[in-house]
Amino acid sequence: MSVSEALKSRISTRAFLDTPVSEKEVRDLLEKARWAASGGNLQPWRVHVVAGDKRQAVIDAVKESLQADPFANESEFSVYPDKLWEPYRSRRFRVGEDMYELLGIPREDKLARLDHLMRNYEFFGAPVGLFFSIDGRMGPGQWAHLGMFMMSLALAAQEAGLATCMQEAWTPRAKTVAKVLGVEEPYIVYCGMALGHADPDAPVNRLRSERADVDEFATFEGF
Numbered sequence: 001m002s003v004s005e006a007l008k009s010r011i012s013t014r015a016f017l018d019t020p021v022s023e024k025e026v027r028d029l030l031e032k033a034r035w036a037a038s039g040g041n042l043q044p045w046r047v048h049v050v051a052g053d054k055r056q057a058v059i060d061a062v063k064e065s066l067q068a069d070p071f072a073n074e075s076e077f078s079v080y081p082d083k084l085w086e087p088y089r090s091r092r093f094r095v096g097e098d099m100y101e102l103l104g105i106p107r108e109d110k111l112a113r114l115d116h117l118m119r120n121y122e123f124f125g126a127p128v129g130l131f132f133s134i135d136g137r138m139g140p141g142q143w144a145h146l147g148m149f150m151m152s153l154a155l156a157a158q159e160a161g162l163a164t165c166m167q168e169a170w171t172p173r174a175k176t177v178a179k180v181l182g183v184e185e186p187y188i189v190y191c192g193m194a195l196g197h198a199d200p201d202a203p204v205n206r207l208r209s210e211r212a213d214v215d216e217f218a219t220f221e222g223f
């Protein structure tokens with residue numbers, strides 16, 4: 001698979017088969033992703049990979065914390081700014097609506113939408129979960145580099161025939177996740193990722209989100 005093909009075919013997969021993924025398979029992906037670039041070669045990423053009992057322990061702890069306080073934000077930051085503005089607001093709205101349409105869940109059915117949202121906290125059925133942490137003293141540059149690492153990992157997974165979904169849904173539960181994983185200060189848990197085999201029959205996996213055209217975000221001068 002070429003890089004172009006991996007870029008084009010990778011999507012956020014939100015329904016997985018329970019087909020196991022071995023530790024070796026995940027190690028191979030991390031072996032590839034570790035070649036991601038980072039400013040000053042800081043490589044400011046830490047990864048916790050969970051499967052089996054450990055995966056279940058994370059799920060159980062987060063479910064318990066959600067039951068105790070569904071609206072708590074345990075993270076140092078909010079995933080999005082308080083009120084999104086255009087064009088970001090519409091983009092976010094659109095991808096959500098497209099997803100719920102594929103799932104056959106109308107706007108009014110808040111409970112069914114919530115149920116789907118809660119599937120995040122089961123890795124959408126994926127047998128492997130990854131959590132990405134960073135030293136909390138790092139700045140925006142290093143956070144960007146962590147993102148580049150995550151994308152490299154997602155592309156490597158795509159090449160290997162595996163599917164992923166990056167999951168900031170875990171971010172508001174960062175402290176609960178950190179406790180289960182043993183992530184200690186100054187490290188903070190940023191984001192999760194579901195990894196496994198996509199369910200080819202799940203309608204939600206047909207979602208192909210839109211993108212702005214190149215001319216909307218790039219300018220070319222001096223050519």
Ligand SMILES: Cc1cc2nc3c(=O)[nH]c(=O)nc-3n(C[C@H](O)[C@H](O)[C@H](O)COP(=O)(O)O)c2cc1C
Pocket residue numbers: 010011012013014095120165166167168169170191207208209
């Ligand atoms: C850092 C990051 C975190 C994300 N968190 C979630 C999440 O918690 N749950 C979810 O369903 N999708 C999540 N997504 C998926 C985005 O909604 C998705 O990438 C976007 O809509 C573009 O669609 P695509 O990935 O299918 O191309 C996340 C994506 C990124 C990059």
